[in-house]
Amino acid sequence: MAENLPAVEVRKRDPEGTRRDIMAVATVEFANQGFAGARVDKIAEDTATTKRMIYYYFGSKEGLYLAVLEAAYEEVRLLETNLNVDDLEPLLALRQLAEFTYDHHTSHQAFIRLVQIENIHRAEHLEKSQRIRDLNSTAIFTLESIIKRGVDGGIFRSDIDALDAHMMISAYSIFQVANQHTFKSIFGRDMLDANLHDKYRRLAGDMIVDVMTQVLPPSQKK
């Protein structure tokens, strides 16, 4: 009866598929519960396979977590490469980068949760993954080039480097996702409300553009 129905049990042996199944489920569980809070039995339950296979492929809970973390960083990096702003004037390029980052982060909340969890653990797992540390965010190179052009053109401050700018853009975007729950609970505002999205995306651009374009007059004591 079921043999002709679409691909649910088409695969009999599909190691890659099994790994992907486990990791997809584990990503959700780790992002939702944290490393200590996640339950291997729960993950196994939600997959099409068994706990034994988790250990067969990933060795340990930590091994699985690390695989999930690596995959999340890699996926995000892939998406980053979609942005090309080399043809735009620095001001517009910077705005585009910031607004793209904002959209990107607000639509990859599981990734942000994993990053926050990793920070609670003081990045101890990330430190173990040479692979993640290698795939240095491409956003930095893009930013470096934009900033160089803006500084050379005399329209950008020269005392904010690419990492500083990245920090500000990330801070703004990540905060809205990462701290949405306490913010809403205390102030009653849902920062991710669809009605606010356009305003907050624009504000991400305003924020970084406005601060970068304040070329300091020597008179102003700072």
Added chain:
Amino acid sequence: MAENLPAVEVRKRDPEGTRRDIMAVATVEFANQGFAGARVDKIAEDTATTKRMIYYYFGSKEGLYLAVLEAAYEEVRLLETNLNVDDLEPLLALRQLAEFTYDHHTSHQAFIRLVQIENIHRAEHLEKSQRIRDLNSTAIFTLESIIKRGVDGGIFRSDIDALDAHMMISAYSIFQVANQHTFKSIFGRDMLDANLHDKYRRLAGDMIVDVMTQVLPPSQKK
């Protein structure tokens, strides 16, 4: 031999002291390990009293966590009231508030960790605490007054309200603490390095002042 030595076992019955002892230790443990990661036995071990007393006073692990969270929010609120910027012109007041917040957050890292942990839990514990939700940050009232003066004076944008401004200031300051570990691991920069503190405090002020003082000309398409 030990009877004349300073206050270690001075107290015989000191319920308040016992509570404080437990909470101080629990704050560290929860901030470091998260709720699921924290161990009641470990907390008991690090106090001068026993596990039984933790349950005597706090009922459960969650009860203790909630007490810790409430105390942390209250302490931070107390410190916020130290700031008085009513006499300053709005531009300087805003800068002072931002830079004060930056200093404040970078020197209360345990609190920030608790907030991040609470966000991982989608603020479910915070929701249970009417007490925390009541002590609405005084920073908001201060900000409201500053912004009103700035907007009335024609030097501030009128489309950014106090919560928006608070969000930007918090995002900047909290990010540097909350995400310091992944940031350092990936980019090699310690955002909390003492040598960078002055620069980053100033930048907190620049960021919010620059974005607020961009009064939009109608011609500029936004």
Added chain:
DNA sequence: GAACCTTTTCACTATTTAGTTAGAAAGCGA
């Protein structure tokens, strides 16, 4: 068809964990 890889089954273990029982000693305020 042989060797190897993947998958299933499932009971099992050792440890950790939050939380308890029960009693008793001792301080403190009235």
Added chain:
DNA sequence: TCGCTTTCTAACTAAATAGTGAAAAGGTTC
């Protein structure tokens, strides 16, 4: 002194938890 509160001791429990053992069967590849 009486009664209530606080503190300590120390074993104990029940459940949850990460991880394993061992065997067998079914695919896959060469």
